[in-house]
Amino acid sequence: MKTLFLIAFASIMSLMGCAQQETATDAATSTALAGDEPLDDGTVLELNDQTLQDTVVKTEEEWRQVLTQEQYYVLREEGTERPFDNKYNSNERKGVYGCAACGNPMFTSETKFESGTGWPSFYAPISEKRVKEVEDVALGMVRTEVECARCGSHIGHVFPDGPEPTGLRYCLNSAALSFKAK
Known part of the structure; x- marks a missing residue:
């Protein structure tokens, strides 16, 4: 019984340590990236827990009234924009990429890389709390869809062929993103 208690206690302490570490990381990111200036489209990117x-x-x-036709197609109908002919694929400016529908900050230029696919690609989100990954079985294949954790909009897909340190490639649609330069 004592052994079972010690195992349970160690597990709980381990989980608490992970939660505290994630909170500290999120807080550091929040301090570094927080801002309340509106983007060109009026969306405000604020990196804080209240946003989520x-x-x-x-x-x-209501979505049709606030999104462009292309944004609605991508964000709400899970469409895909054309490769290489989109707003952020070649963007090299420093800043934060958020959801074009609700402003949830999801990725930074620090994790953006050139994947050669024609879509903006990132190897990690700002925080795992900012995106939701769901199984997508459309088009006769199994993929992992990336959704905004705040409004549920379709952002793109994630694949296991990215660079280190994560080995992941978040392949996103520019139409699903807003960008705020640092």
Whole structure:
């Protein structure tokens, strides 16, 4: 019984340490990247826990009113824009990439890399809390879809063929992103 208690206690302490480490990392990122200046489209990118607590729920008609036709196609209908002919594939400016639908900051230029695919690619999100990964079985294949954790919009897909340190390639649609330069 004592052994079982010690194993349970060690497991709980380990989990608490991971949670504290993630919180400290998120706080450091928040301090470094926080901002409240509106983007060209009026979206505000703020990196804080409140952004995620304020889940955005709209009807499809409300989404149609606030998104362009291309954004609606990508974000709400899970479409894909053409490769190489999009806004952020070749963007080399420093800054934060957020969800074009709700402003949730998801990726930074620090993790962006040239994948050769024609879409902006990143090897890691700002925090795993900022994106949601779901199984996508459309088009006769199994992939991992990337959604905004705040509003559920389709952002792109993640593949296991990216660079170190994660080995992941978050292949995203520019139409699904807003960018705020540092």
